[in-house]
Amino acid sequence: xxxxxxRGQDTVPxxxxxxxxxxxxxxxxxxxxxxxxxxxxxxxxxxxxxxxxPDNVTFxxxxxxxxxxxDIALQIHFTLIQAFCCENDIDIVRVGDVQRLAAxxxxxxxxxxxxxxxxILISNPNEDAWKDPALEKLSLFCEESxxxxxxxxxxxxxx
Numbered sequence: 001x002x003x004x005x006x007r008g009q010d011t012v013p014x015x016x017x018x019x020x021x022x023x024x025x026x027x028x029x030x031x032x033x034x035x036x037x038x039x040x041x042x043x044x045x046x047x048x049x050x051x052x053x054p055d056n057v058t059f060x061x062x063x064x065x066x067x068x069x070x071d072i073a074l075q076i077h078f079t080l081i082q083a084f085c086c087e088n089d090i091d092i093v094r095v096g097d098v099q100r101l102a103a104x105x106x107x108x109x110x111x112x113x114x115x116x117x118x119x120i121l122i123s124n125p126n127e128d129a130w131k132d133p134a135l136e137k138l139s140l141f142c143e144e145s146x147x148x149x150x151x152x153x154x155x156x157x158x159x
Contacts, residue, residue: 018141018144019155019156020156020158021137021141022093022137022138022141022153022155023155023156023157023158024158025133025134025135025137025138025141026061026093026095026134026138026155026157027104027157027158028133028134029059029122029132029134029135029138030061030101030104030105030120030122031104032132032134033122034105034106038122038123038124039105039120039121039122039123040120040121040122040123041105041115041116041117041119041120042115042116042117042118042119043074043077043081043116043118043119044116045116046060046081046119046120046121047077047080047081047119049121049123050081050084050085050088050121053123054084054088054090055088056123056124057085057088057090057121057122057123058090058091058122058123058124058135059090059091059092059093059121059122059135059138059139060081060085060090060091060092060093060119060120060121060122061092061093061094061095061101061119061120061121061122062078062081062082062092062093062094062095062118062119062152063094063095063096063097063098063101063117063118063119063120064078064094064096064098064118065096065097065098065099066096068098068118074118077118077119078118078119081119082151082152086151091138091139091142091143092142092151092152093138093141093142093152093153093154093155094152094153094154094155095154095155095156095157096154096156097156097157098117098118100157100159101117101120101157102117104157105117105120122135141153141155
């Protein structure tokens with residue numbers, strides 16, 4: 001039995017308001033981070049940033065649609081990124097809608113084709129700690145989730 005299977009047996013229902021608040025906070029954080037230029041998108045690009053400067057990474061978003069769940073290589077990358085983030089105290093969440101994520105952070109090229117949005121990192125824009133209310137809400141959400149052994153909580157983005 002895997003951790004995900006055990007977690008699926010939990011009888012503690014997720015509060016709808018808590019989930020909606022986390023989704024809204026994630027939306028705000030992504031928009032704010034992109035505006036400030038501290039957003040890194042892509043599995044390989046994110047891995048490079050984590051390898052070179054993990055201390056400046058404050059948040060990680062892993063995104064996969066249903067069809068991505070069968071992609072073994074992507075799942076292995078997710079596992080490695082999750083382990084690295086947990087080891088380095090980087091909050092991490094999963095999102096199940098890559099298209100919605102693309103609508104928030106924009107497309108990858110001029111033709112409108114989304115780039116690799118399976119992993120998004122949010123970094124500190126400078127030496128000072130980045131004080132963003134949405135980041136603080138998400139950090140609290142992740143902390144509460146870890147307290148019930150949900151190490152990588154799923155978040156639903158608002159429409």
